[in-house]
Amino acid sequence: MKSFVPKFLFLLFSISSLAQSGHIMQGVGSVNMSMGGAATAQPLDISGALQWNPAAVSTFDGTILNFDIGLFFSSPTLYSTVPGQQPGTSVSGVTEDDRGISPMPALAFVWGKEGSKHTFGFSAFGISGFGVTFPESMTNPINMPQSNQGFGRIESDYMLLQIGLTYAYEISDKFSVGVQPTFNFASLELMPNPTANPNGSGYPSTDKATATGIGAQIGLFYDSKTGFKAGASYKTTQYFNDFEFKNVYLDNSTASNSFNMDYPAIYSIGLGYSKSDFDIAIDYRLVDYENTDGFSTTGWTQTYSVKGFGWENIDIISVGVQYKGIDKLPLRLGYTYSSNPINEDVAFFNIPATAIIKNAFQFGLTYEASERFSLNAMYHHGDSGGKTSGQILNPDPSLIQNYPPYGAIPGSNVSYDMTTDLVMVGFKYIFNK
Template sequence: MKKILLSICFFGFSTIAFSQAGHIMQGVGAFNMSMGGASTAQPLDISGALQWNPASISAFNDKIIKFDIGLFYSSPELSSSLPAGMMGPGSPAVSGVTKDDRGVSPMPALAMVWGKEGSKHTFGASAFGISGFGVTFPQEANNPLSPGFNPTLNSNPINYPQQAGGFGHIESDYMLLQVGLTWAYELSDKFSIGVEPTFNYGTLQLMPNPTANPSAAGYPSTNKASTSGFGAQFGLFYDSKVGFKAGVSYKTIQNMSKFEFKNTYLDNSTGTNEFDMDYPAILSFGLGYSKSDFDIAIDYRMVDYKNTNGFSETGWTPTASVKGFGWDNVSILSAGIQYKGIKKLPLRLGYTYSSSPIGSDVAFFNIPATAIIKNAFQFGFSYAASSNISLDAVYHHGASDGQTSGQILNPMLASSSNPYGAIPGSTVAYDMTTDLIMVGISYKFNKQQVKL
């Protein structure tokens, strides 16, 4: 039992404030979130335009600055079970559920666009948290080392102490901040192109760290490691000027430096290891239509995890550390509608669907990967406080729509017929819901102040 669960890899993703599809954020800012994240062909606010299609900022002819802040709450649950006899001859089956106790996390976004009536050039700058995860699963109190251990009650073996074969307290923190500098150019009054070089900074902390080689004392905890990197985004935007709009954008892989972990094991021995994790390429297509009091937006995105370091590989190394996530590509459908029939108070509804990148065969390698939200629903509105100031708000609710589940894996059982070492009769599963309240404020400078 002790060696079996020490092999559990837990470093999958669960959002603190950003992602809804794998570890990709669903939208940026209260306005864009309330449209389900759809913005590739419908640039209704500057944050969504800067995030999803750099060419679409040509729709703005003013100098605008926007800031958003949200409070994000997730409620992931991690469960597992082992069949009878796994804890010794005659021992009963054990199973249990552990709830995350992380609490509320912040979600900020900052954007700015410089436009001018009659100019073919539009510029923008943004600082967005484009990815993040974090879980806090406490150690199982009802474990084999506790005096009152009762295996017939709720007892989650994954959260047993490492001395008892589990992982104990599981905690992770990851964030990726992206700064973008955007330029759009109008080839004609209907067609624009855009380019955005991107610069990234990220941090990651794991407890324990399954990317490191385990020792006799189990897997280590780590310091908070950092990474930096760069990439780009390119876009095309078409506005018919009679309501119909179309857009396409491509965000390249964000090539990141390797995380360098300084590890500390339970016996106080130390070591180091590296882990290479990039941000995947994203291809987006969008359609938009505006008429009278209605704006409609639909986006489709493909997230290319299969060709991204950290996600393309999976399985065990020869020393029982974990190669990577083993994720499939993700398809995302975003849709939103805005109604402007109420003076100064436009209303919005949004919906987002995401496929899951995690198959049952690799569910174990992504134990806290509770960031997989299949269906998300949003309601939002704006209030025009003046000709210069607009306030935005959104409420989001998402659900994984069922558990992601598989079997517990053990590298010592791996073979040609059982490549990941699945333990017969075992289970591991996780699911979650998410809730977000976000507000934003945008300020439009007087036109006479705008200079290029």
């Protein structure tokens, strides 16, 4: 029974959770997502505050429960070109992802008493993920069988559930601090597995490996009481133990390998302004992939496995506005911009992790059914803003020496793009006020 609870939470709250900003969710829950993820200095709901600034939960009194569930649709497309057998010719193809719909839940709980300086919170969020399913193809070179110099069926599934325990303290009626230890559960599946050494038959398939990690988040929140608000938070690197893969090769031989992939540190600052019927929020985040195991290194090992994803740091800007002029029906609009962590030199290494969304647009609303109960809904659409593109790479030592970086095959190309759509509904219930 003890092992069942964390397994059930992991299954429920991180099933195929796909990201929009690198492999990081741009927001959590219907309200925060509809504000573009902006919440560091404008805590409109407890989910956004618990995710982006633990100090901001000090603004909530009473005992509050949030639960949201969404249906996520993504449509990655994979393109590739290789030189043909005749000089001056090439072979090109396209493969559509057939992954389907993914659920996206979020649970948040906050309790505190009016007049008390202490506020506590609990959260269980699927905060990170990527996944593709590109079937084997005889027309797209990259998806041709490994016996034909392709990779065959390319499938990935990464999911991260984060549980946070939050404490916020009001230093004054305008200034609060907060701290949140975090506990993480992740799973990773790769097919074929490029982190393993290939044998004569190619790269192996593998089982779904799991890992656990720990980290923390600290935050500051300032409310001028005149409408202007400011906030800042720092989420540390989430340090994981290794994923342990059990591999099966095409010739039915077996082997095992390990791979470490942490979750990057995130720096957030935000401004908020509330006046009359409007709440406005803007957040800026820096995601530190360049100092994160699994992302900081790239290229081939001496045994031709992949060292890491090789991602650059990314900038995220989230903007949201809420209009409260309609009785019991607040309306929200949000926009999120994210830079691309994948440069052309490492595009090939990142075919399993194509969840890169440059522009995301959101609309949401709340129906305040009573003083204690509210219903929330939102819609999201995102696009990658064009293709991520680079050359196909080969770990052959002579190619690496003659065609840097990493053995780029002359005349080849691999690229991918995608769009995302999300419909989410949820509720807020106040137990006492």
